[in-house]
Amino acid sequence: MAKPITRPDYGIDAPAVMRNLFLAGVVFLLLAIFLPRTVHLAPNVALNSPSLFWPAGFLIGEGLLFLLYVKVGKxxxxxxxxxxxxxxxxxxxxxxxxxxxxxxxxxxxxxxxxxxxxxxxxxxxxxxxxxxxxxxxxxxxxxxxxxxxxxxxxxxxxxxxxxxxxxxxxxxxxxxxxxxxxxxxxxxxxxxxxxxxxxxxxxxxxxxxxxxxxxxxxxxxxxxxxxxxxxxxxxxxxxxxxxxx
Ligand SMILES: C[S@@+](CC[C@H](N)C(=O)[O-])C[C@H]1O[C@@H](n2cnc3c(N)ncnc32)[C@H](O)[C@@H]1O
Missing domain, CATH: 3.40.50.150 (Vaccinia Virus protein VP39)
Structure with a gap:
């Protein structure tokens, strides 16, 4: 039997925004980890895959700040x-x-x-x-x-x-x-x-x-x-x- 809810629940503001920050961050993280170190995107254009740790950290950091607001800050x-x-x-x-x-x-x-x-x-x-x-x-x-x-x-x-x-x-x-x-x-x-x-x-x-x-x-x-x-x-x-x- 489900337990009755006894504490107020003030919800997650803009839940899709929080989800997308974490999702995009995880995608960048996986690319940074699993892509070969250098990826040739076009003749003379190469991606240094460890540089993808930056957007990954930025997006996951923003998601964590959002979570801090929802759990404590609000x-x-x-x-x-x-x-x-x-x-x-x-x-x-x-x-x-x-x-x-x-x-x-x-x-x-x-x-x-x-x-x-x-x-x-x-x-x-x-x-x-x-x-x-x-x-x-x-x-x-x-x-x-x-x-x-x-x-x-x-x-x-x-x-x-x-x-x-x-x-x-x-x-x-x-x-x-x-x-x-x-x-x-x-x-x-x-x-x-x-x-x-x-x-x-x-x-x-x-x-x-x-x-x-x-x-x-x-x-x-x-x-x-x-x-x-x-x-x-x-x-x-x-x-x-x-x-x-
Ligand atoms: C991010 S939530 C914030 C809710 C609450 N004020 C809080 O701080 O927890 C924004 C709220 O504004 C409501 N809202 C959006 N447009 C509105 C409008 N035109 N008139 C009244 N409420 C609106 C939404 O339905 C939602 O409940």
Missing amino acids: FRHRDFMLSLHNWRGDEQVLDVGCGRGLLLAGAAKRIPDGHATGIDVWSNVDMGGNSPEATTHNLQLEGVTSRATLISIPAQQMPFPDATFDVVVSNLCLHNIYDRATRTVALRQIVRVLKPGGTALISDYKRTGEYAEAFRLLGLEVTTKHGSLVTTFPPLTVVIARKPR
Whole structure:
């Protein structure tokens, strides 16, 4: 009989990317080991096969850094992000692209008198085993179901009234919106649903300059902080945007 799962499982971000890094690294490693030392590719073009150890080491190294993020770094980064707000305990929180509930559950634990809402489109390309059921199960295991709600909607189509949330958090979500115009709609939605005096903490590995610029143009006070260069892979930056009162 299968053992019941008793620990939350926050999944593997972009699982195909991690798999491909290891696969390509192993292919280069095998070529470096088993090809003859010199391979003649064309008349005057020769490959020195031991040089293939370099791409092998680079790709496997990146795969290992990614694994370190999944196993250790994402929990440290969650705590780092959530430490950027002074919690009162009664906040209304929105997690944009909550995935399997990493930040959502972390925020819900800090708000005994508040509520945390997670929105997502449950892409299995962006997060392994992604589904509302998997996230609900994690919320149960974390003991926060009574103060967390999941809604299946994209970031660019938020149904919430203006000025609903004290804090909006998001990690590794917005870069998955591929066109800039739609990303801008999502950023405008974040600003719209933030209460005056509220804070957005938006973390990503790219496009954070674009998010910061959009927030400034919308009148927010913006600063940025970098996550750990060792345990976040790819390295993450957090945009901290405060809506004036
Ligand atoms: C890499 S996962 C990160 C999940 C979670 N924030 C974390 O840090 O563990 C990215 C998440 O963004 C979600 N996502 C992608 N595009 C989205 C969109 N337009 N609106 C809402 N969620 C989206 C994916 O379904 C996925 O759950």
